[in-house]
Amino acid sequence: MFDGTPEMELAPEERRARLRLARSARIGPVTFHEALAHFGSARAACTTLATVAEASIEREEAALAAQAGRFLVFGDAHYPAALAALPDAPPVLSALGDPAWLARPMLAIVGARDASLAGRRFAADLATSLGASGFVIASGLARGIDAAAHEASLETGTVAVLACGVDQVYPPHHAALQAAIAERGLILSEAPLGAPPTARAFPRRNRIVSGLSAGVVVIEAAERSGSLITAQRAAEQGREVFVVPGSPMDPRYAGSNGLIRDGAILVRDSNDILSVLGRPSTVRQAPENAKEIPGDEASARIVQALGAVPTAVDELVRRCQVSAAAVSEVLMALELEGRLERHRGNRVSLI
Template sequence: MFDGPYTSEADPAERRARLRLARSPRIGPVKFHEALQHFGSARRACRDLTVVPESEIAREEQALAKLGGRFLVMGDAEYPAALAALPDAPPVLSAIGDLGLPARPTLAIVGAREASLAGRHFAADLAASLGRAGFAIASGLARGIDAAAHEAALDTGTIAVLAGGIDQVYPLQNEALHRAIADRGLLLAETPFGAPPIARSFPRRNRIVSGLSAGVIVIEAAERSGSLITAERALEQGREVFVVPGSPMDPRYGGSNSLIRDGAILIRDANDIIGVFGKPQSRSQAVEKPVQISHHTEAATVLAALGAVPTAVDELVRRCQVSAATVAEVLLALELEGRLERHRGNRVSLI
């Protein structure tokens, strides 16, 4: 992770340089952050490295704008805080829709593409219940479990992370759902505009789905499935993993049951998940009953690291040595109490 000045939006030239660096061949997320650490800024990196020309960024930006979208660059105020602390955080995301959704407590629901009817119904019921409880629902817009979860959460808030460019509908049967999420939820894509989804893009997409979320819920995952990759990344990122159990005779649950054997949390309904995280409070509820966080050891550590001087969220994660999900929950609680001010560059301070 870059240890230098985090803000990019306050410096348009640096923001533009980050876009050029991120879109350059052979510079993935890890190399992007290494370049920032080595050179001190993207502007200096662009002077010494071979990067894409400004005209290429302008063309992509114009195409994105025609669809009502924009770039989210690391350092922008709207860049998802939960992703910012990851060592392989996407340097830039294309976004269409409600940019406020990633600031809400988020849970991911993933599972089989060839899901059973019962599995799809369970995913839909779970997404709807968690949505009503105040959670945004993230997934990968695949057919099966992903699509069922997105559809059920359209009214309460859903985030779809795409493996291809943000304009690429995949699979084609989800075209109407793709449009609906752009209108009523949020589409995110790390891959450049116009790029078709390819095999190596799906694991990269999965790390974003889990990274956005406080927890990942797995429904009908076979052995060696993409859902297991998402669950593995979630564990690496310090997120909770929840699993719906199934018959050991059903191969669609082979991976799911293995996750439970290895320590994932078995769930039966939304209450099992809400029991772990609690029910997110609305702003009106927070006014009536302030959120109490100071008695939790990790929360108290985060609170002690905050002050009147704005601090980058990713710096809080490193300094406090707690998960990004914990920091996000503490910051949300403080914001609901009216004790937190957010600044450009994904920085926060106490009021």
């Protein structure tokens, strides 16, 4: 873990001036960098512009230190180099955890909050495989795909970027996961301590997730998904955009499939990502759920009739021309093997 010893490239006075400038009203990331370019330094800018009081910065810095956190100021040695190259790089980031993770190659995994069980499992498998290949996994700590990716990469390195202050827990039921990431990975936020999540903060958060990463992997993005904003920012930042395809009949993949149509890289497994990034591919293995369930011809028809798109159980009975009891037995066997997901309206799909 980071031992608390500052390794700054900035003079202390300039670093404190950048904090004051970054936390001042009407000073966003672009204005911050314009002010640095115009005045030559934050110290010079603070003598001319109306900036936040020194005491306010001292209080926030002390409160952050009390949580074993620290500021990463634009120009600091620990400030992520991938972000520093962006024209709207965050002037300051609050950090809880180990900033050393920022020196490692990083990939983002993002997707639907109401993700399917299959989508969450794929995200976890992908995060595990990419972590084993040396990548830290970045995401936004949202429900669904984000959470699955974070949980699977706790051992190999994960960075969560928040749309609120690092002292806030959002969503509330992720308190344990957020604490685990702060202890074993890294929590980052551009927002001041105490700041609640707001609608405008999420797109700003998304640009940090993509900016930290060599590429962004999108899983289950609907037509107006926030993940599409992350993918758009990734493309603007010169990052690769990888997308897991899905059925055109599933609205959770409408945005994802649109990205592929527009030129994003289709992903079947981690090898499709590693090959683009010039990393050695892992050996392809057949998934554990590839085995067939033992049974008669009727059971085989039922399994073959199932797919990734949810299907009504009554329709399976009609299509396969078997009894409801036979269908129920096969579905139960699939469910016990972890191969079946149940949906509303008595519908089921294969994982």
